[in-house]
Amino acid sequence: MRPISLRVRLTVVYGALFLLAGLVLLGVTYLLFNQEVTRIFENKYGDPDGGDGRNRRFLSIMLDGVPLSPEASLALIRQQEEELRSAALTSLIVQGVIALAVVGALAFGLGWLVAGRVLAPLHRVTATARRIAAAPIADRGLAARIALEGPLDEVKELADTFDTMVERLAHSFDGQRRFVANASHELRTPLTLNRALVELAMHRRTASTDVKQLGESLLEINARHERLISGLLLLARAEHEIADRSQVDLADVVTHVVGQTAPEAEQEKVTVHEEAFPAPTSGDALLLERLVMNLVENGIRHNTHDGTGWVRVSSRTAAGGQVTVTVTNTGPAVPPYDIPELFKPFRKLGGDRLVTGKSAGLGLSIVRSVARAHGGDVVARPREGGGLIVTAMLPRATTWNP
Template structure:
């Protein structure tokens, strides 16, 4: 854990107060020296008298008359007592005054430092919102737009705004490129599939042609899934224009029923515990999120007939809903889990070109979750498999 450090505002206040106390103590010290010297000069002039004259002094104290040296000694004692009392009064009252004014100066320094650092706090708050936003690309539309004199702080804020604007344009261009490229690639893939199917359905097609055609159709289908995944990934990273009420329990029931055929072919048992989980967002995207999780759970599972997938939905504290998908399967090292959410990252045999997956399943899940203001976490199960949990904000008005 990082040790707490004093804030810049506190450090500025301490420096300001320290300099004030140093200057105040120096001033008090100089005043004390000058005061002592002035008292000494006055005492010498009063007791010794002007030079060149005979000293004649008579003092009456308590019906006692002092003359000569005795009167002079009494005067010196009185002068010393007066000097000590004046010095003590100066130091005591001066120190008290210094402390009081120093406290006022410290409070004033705290207020002034806060006013001076307020623009920096605005820069920090904007940067923190951009860094912690669920959908990072969408949050790049924010700007500081600091108003005020053209000083160093405004120059920093304007530079930050220009940097974020360039990043925003870069990410928008990347999304447009992925979407446009995916659309352009769909046409030749569709044409390739049609030509291969036409060649395979000819009566003169040899067994070699049929086997080659099946292989080409598998590769073509994988490429089509890849293109569809890229389009969906680009779409899921866009800001949601409209949100509608969606119960994740209904989505899970629909997806489980839709994937039953694939689960039966893989000899994997899929069960559900669909509790009420009212969310808000794009129903098609949320269906794709659940479908990808269940599909991954079925695909990456045991092949001995003992595999299983369990889907749970419900509410969690903090006004959020969740969908959790657990599955049996091979052991996944904990250090490999974060990489599963990166595009085109697979484990084991799924790296092959002929693999059914496109390597975008969990990437799409994360993008859809963040576009809905949620998040996704995964951790390995003891004995093999994964548990993936997606949390989303509950729909408005739900309690």
């Protein structure tokens, strides 16, 4: 059951209070009228034997030409008093209720308009919060502000507090990105120096076999750390919205990536099939190349390596103003509930942390960040028989000049 909105509740409360006040007013009006009628008749035509010591008027009323006694005259006046009181009661009840119903309907309408106007700033707060929550990346929508104008009341105080909170969150995310980027950049220099020193020691004439074997192990570890740092830098870069865009055909990117990964596919005994159909989009060409590269490398590395494994890479223009790159691969079965873990940094199946010689555990995280930075997204689902089907969706270029 859909809950009743606050605007409806405020309108009902406003209208109900108005109707209650109208009913009380009608009741008070009738009581005052009844009291006044009684007072007038008692003062003018009171009972001469009332015992209050006041002089009363004695009436003699002619009815159809026949004079009535004072008692009969007073009884007739009492009858007229009751008829007047009954007519007044009927008029107040019927006409008053009709008038109250009409004015009450107007009050409900006015209450609806007033409630909408009062709640309009809250709707702005809600709309801004929803835009932030719907942002593809956690900090992508933090540039939104309510910026409510008007008197400093409770609603404006709420909106200003919300803006302050969002601004602090944005500064926090920016600081975190800068820290990751700066730290990764600073770590590149010692790693490069380590690699140079190890290579120098390995290539000395006096280097023994043990030294060379140790050098190869150190170079492998160093290369692993370099890939990790490069991945962190790329991830930090991909989480920024792309401002400088250029035209990119994903078909060309797919062809280029398939050629680049051919040696690794041959080494892993995996066959790569290419289906490059035109898929025009716009964005950062290097980041889009990395997106496709990571998908293909992921399909090659997490595959069967007995000569029967394959990877199919396809690009095409889809319905709804989108272009897609889909990578399908054979491999071990992937439970559907484990797929969200694959898009988290340093994760593999089962939720364990992963940093291997060939992978820093950032591949699919970078894919999702790049896709969302370009206004798209990426989805994955298990392939029947094992492996994955991963599809990256990007906006189609509105204008294309080949």
